[in-house]
Amino acid sequence: MTYLTVSIMVDTAESALARAALAAERGADMVEYRIDHFAQKADAAAITDLLKRSPLPCILTNRPVWEGGHYEGDETSRQNLLDAIDFAACPAAYLDMELVAYQKGLRPPKGARVILSSHDFQTRPADLLQRVHAMADAARCSVVKVAWRARSLRDNLEAFELLSSRVKPMIALCMDEAGLPSRVLARKFGAFLTFAGLDDGATTAPGQVGVETLKRLYRWDKLTESTRTYGVIGCPVGHSLSPHIMNAGFDAADHDGVYLPLLIPDDYVHFKATVGAWLDFAPLHFRGASVTIPHKQNLLRFVAESGGTIEPLAASIGAANTLTVGDDGALYASNTDYAAALDAVCDAMHIGRDDLADQRVGVIGAGGAARAIVAGFAHYGATIVVYNRTLDKATELAEQFNGQTGQVVAAPMANLSKSCCRILINCTPLGMHPNVDASPITDWPDKASADEGTVVFDTIYNPRQTKLLREASARGCVTISGIEMFIRQAAAQFEQWTKRAAPTEVFRRVIEERLTK
Ligand code: NAP
Numbered sequence: 001m002t003y004l005t006v007s008i009m010v011d012t013a014e015s016a017l018a019r020a021a022l023a024a025e026r027g028a029d030m031v032e033y034r035i036d037h038f039a040q041k042a043d044a045a046a047i048t049d050l051l052k053r054s055p056l057p058c059i060l061t062n063r064p065v066w067e068g069g070h071y072e073g074d075e076t077s078r079q080n081l082l083d084a085i086d087f088a089a090c091p092a093a094y095l096d097m098e099l100v101a102y103q104k105g106l107r108p109p110k111g112a113r114v115i116l117s118s119h120d121f122q123t124r125p126a127d128l129l130q131r132v133h134a135m136a137d138a139a140r141c142s143v144v145k146v147a148w149r150a151r152s153l154r155d156n157l158e159a160f161e162l163l164s165s166r167v168k169p170m171i172a173l174c175m176d177e178a179g180l181p182s183r184v185l186a187r188k189f190g191a192f193l194t195f196a197g198l199d200d201g202a203t204t205a206p207g208q209v210g211v212e213t214l215k216r217l218y219r220w221d222k223l224t225e226s227t228r229t230y231g232v233i234g235c236p237v238g239h240s241l242s243p244h245i246m247n248a249g250f251d252a253a254d255h256d257g258v259y260l261p262l263l264i265p266d267d268y269v270h271f272k273a274t275v276g277a278w279l280d281f282a283p284l285h286f287r288g289a290s291v292t293i294p295h296k297q298n299l300l301r302f303v304a305e306s307g308g309t310i311e312p313l314a315a316s317i318g319a320a321n322t323l324t325v326g327d328d329g330a331l332y333a334s335n336t337d338y339a340a341a342l343d344a345v346c347d348a349m350h351i352g353r354d355d356l357a358d359q360r361v362g363v364i365g366a367g368g369a370a371r372a373i374v375a376g377f378a379h380y381g382a383t384i385v386v387y388n389r390t391l392d393k394a395t396e397l398a399e400q401f402n403g404q405t406g407q408v409v410a411a412p413m414a415n416l417s418k419s420c421c422r423i424l425i426n427c428t429p430l431g432m433h434p435n436v437d438a439s440p441i442t443d444w445p446d447k448a449s450a451d452e453g454t455v456v457f458d459t460i461y462n463p464r465q466t467k468l469l470r471e472a473s474a475r476g477c478v479t480i481s482g483i484e485m486f487i488r489q490a491a492a493q494f495e496q497w498t499k500r501a502a503p504t505e506v507f508r509r510v511i512e513e514r515l516t517k
Contacts, residue, residue, distance in 0.1 A: 001032040002186055003193035004220060005059070006211050007204040010038040010344045013050045019198055019411045025212045027221075030193060030311040032059040033438050034204060042240045044084030051090035059115060060085070061096040061502070070119050079106055084470065087112040094143065099135050108140050115192075115497035117145035121206075124148045124155055137165050143169045143192050149172035149206070150299070153262055153274050154295060156181040157281050163189040164283060177238060178263050183207065184214065185258070187223040189283070219247055220259050228255075228285045230497060231262035233275070233294035233299075235321075236262070241291050241514055242490065245507040249494050252503040257287070264295065271303075280324065288497040289323045290490070296321055296368060303333035311335060316401075317375045319368055321489065337369065338376030340488030345457055348480050357381030357406070364440045365427030366393040366410075369459050373425055374398075378406040385421060386410050389428075417443035424448065424472075428456045431466035439467040449475050461486045462515055483511055 009306055010033050020031045033050060035042070039062045053056060062078060063069020071078070078101075087093060088111045095112040098119075108114045116135040118125075125131065125148060135144040144166070148158065159172035169192040174182040186194035197203030214220045229358035232242040238261060248261035264274050278286050281425040288471035291299045296319035303310055303323070308331030314320040320333035326403040342353055349355075359382045363370050366388040378401040386408065388394035394410035402408040430438045441448075448454045456472035461482035469479045491502035 001029070002191050002380060003057070004028050005030040005032055005193045005195050005213060006198055007032040007034060007195050007208070009036070009204060010050070012037075012124040013042070013046060016050060017053055017055070020058075021055050023198055023211060025216050026198070026229045028056060028196070028211050030057045030059065032061055032195065034069070035060065036064075039071055039081055040073060044081055044086075047081070048086045048089060051085075051087075051093045054090075054092070054239055057092040057094075058090075059094045059096050063096075064098070064101070066240060067098045067100070068119050071275075075101065075104070075106055082106075082109050082112075082194050085109065096145070096177075099131060099138075101211045102138060102140075103134070113142045113380070115143040115171070116141040116504045117147070117171075120148040121148075122149055123151055124158070128158075132162060132346045134190045138421045141168065141169065145171040145192075147171070147173040147175060147194060147205070150176050150179035152270070153178050153181065153264060154277050155179065156272050157277055157284070158183075160185065160189045160281065160283065160331075163191050163211065166190075177207055177261075178208045180209070181229075181260055181262075183209065184218045184220070184260060185223070185229070185284075185417060188225060188227050188229075188258075190225070199501070206400045212517045217243060217247055218260070218284060219251060222251075222256070223258060224257065225283075226257065226285060228257040228287040228497075229260065230257055230286075230288045230290075231260040232290040233264050233271075233295055234293060235263055235266050235294060238260040240292070241340070241486070241511060244489075244514055245490055246494065247512045248336075248506050249282070249490075249503050250498075252506045253494075253498060253500050254501065255498045257498070262289065266294045266296045268301060271295050272302055275302060275323075276306075279329070279331075287325045288493070290493055291321050291323060293368070299323055299333050303331045306331055308332060313338065313341070313375060319372065322496060332496075335372055336489040336492035336496075337485070338372040338379075339492060341425070341457070342376045342380065343374045343488050344480050344484035345425075345455060347484075348457075348478055349423075349455060353380050358436050359383070359423055360385070360421045361425065362387060362416070362421035362429055362457075364413070364416065365423050366390070366397045367427065370427035373459075374408060374429060378402075378404055378408055380423075381406045382423075384408040384413075387413050387416050387419075389413055413440070416441055417445050419445040420447045421454075421459065422452065423455045426456075426460065426466075426468055429460065431458065431468050432460045436463055439471065441468060441471070445473065446470070448472070448477060453478070455480065457485075459485055461511070464512075464515060483508070486511065 006028040196211040311334035314335035324332040385395040398408040398410040457480040494502040
């Protein structure tokens with residue numbers, strides 16, 4: 001069993017016990033009482049009483065300032081306090097003690113089960129392995145605990161390796177945003193525990209998340225040794241909706257998987273090293289990733305260099321957003337953005353993709369999303385006008401896809417007011433949260449009216465109803481929110497990975513819930 005442990009900074013015994021009861025209610029298996037402050041005002045009897053009354057098995061930790069805690073007393077006072085606590089009366093309690101203190105002579109009282117711990121809040125310590133061995137070899141050590149600040153996602157793999165080769169029960173955690181996988185996957189790798197806050201805002205270490213986030217979002221109770229792992233690779237990635245919808249989807253489809261945010265800095269070197277290491281570590285069962293800004297080109301290059309397969313249209317778009325890893329390790333890079341956009345439009349117009357050959361499409365923007373959308377519509381023979389602030393970029397994009405099947409031309413943004421396109425697609429961030437009063441169309445073309453049956457599609461999904469869509473709707477146009485594209489591109493990824501139909505209604509519900517928060 002891996003204990004889901006809520007760490008509580010103790011102010012008073014009563015408030016700590018109330019929070020421990022709440023932790024139990026929220027599904028924690030254990031609590032840690034951090035008495036760094038409390039120990040400076042309470043006596044041993046009060047601390048013994050706290051442990052005896054704990055509603056859950058517990059850990060007592062009095063972390064000194066020199067190890068990242070708050071206890072300001074000297075080691076003699078720590079020893080005296082420890083010796084006076086009646087651990088024999090609290091059989092469910094563990095005592096956390098720093099390796100350095102133990103090596104310098106701090107002695108655990110008789111009967112206390114000891115977690116020997118070592119922390120580095122700056123980086124991976126150069127002597128990490130020596131520390132781990134020293135703790136494992138210590139006679140009084142029941143559980144080895146090591147925690148360090150992750151330098152990158154790759155440090156999580158070392159935590160998993162340590163857990164896999166443990167000789168005693170072990171806690172191996174990486175701190176900070178990049179260390180999240182070590183916290184979530186502690187259960188998959190058989191750690192003694194993982195730490196969580198009582199909620200996301202009440203955590204005691206960098207990168208810790210709340211107990212309910214671990215249980216509900218990251219499917220803590222479902223994780224097993226064979227759970228497949230997936231994620232969204234990007235930079236930044238912290239606010240992505242994808243973990244919310246994918247994990248809810250895995251739950252609904254009863255798929256043994258978990259989906260994590262995977263932060264990789266903006267550079268091919270980082271991408272290659274991290275994804276390569278992630279793939280090489282077989283016990284991780286890494287089976288796929290959504291790939292977002294700034295790594296969509298890097299994914300194509302990586303899969304090409306690794307001898308994998310690339311979807312032809314993703315190659316001509318020059319960007320992929322999906323990595324699928326077969327059980328045999330085969331890599332496949334694809335682009336689910338263009339298909340999602342095509343299908344969102346076709347569904348709204350009640351037509352098939354082949355009917356797009358008769359359509360005139362105005363694409364606003366010439367960045368990554370526009371590129372995928374132009375490639376997709378051009379592939380099906382549509383006539384496309386690319387409107388962009390920087391005309392050169394629109395021209396470059398148009399020239400690449402013009403004549404392949406459909407016709408593609410470039411135009412300055414000012415020409416939008418004269419557009420006679422039946423389908424208008426916004427691929428700029430104009431109108432995106434928080435700049436919700438912006439819109440790419442300030443001077444509506446006369447033809448954009450219900451009479452012409454114009455379809456206006458905004459790829460932005462936050463907010464759901466952008467200014468562009470509100471105005472289009474008021475003119476009687478058919479409108480499509482970016483949510484439709486977002487759901488469809490995620491559904492295609494889900495289907496590639498799980499070989500099952502995606503629970504799109506679950507995706508929709510989760511997105512609606514998240515966007516109204
Ligand atoms: P990108 O590569 O950075 O391209 C942005 C485009 O917007 C460029 O053409 C840029 O013009 C134009 N632009 C930016 N700010 C502008 C401004 N103030 N005025 C006029 N034009 C401006 O971004 P992207 O990856 O294509 O993403 C664009 C949008 O697509 C985002 O808002 C995103 O929400 C949306 N998207 C949605 C989904 C979905 O699933 N719903 C998926 C992908 C993307 P210049 O060339 O002149 O710089």
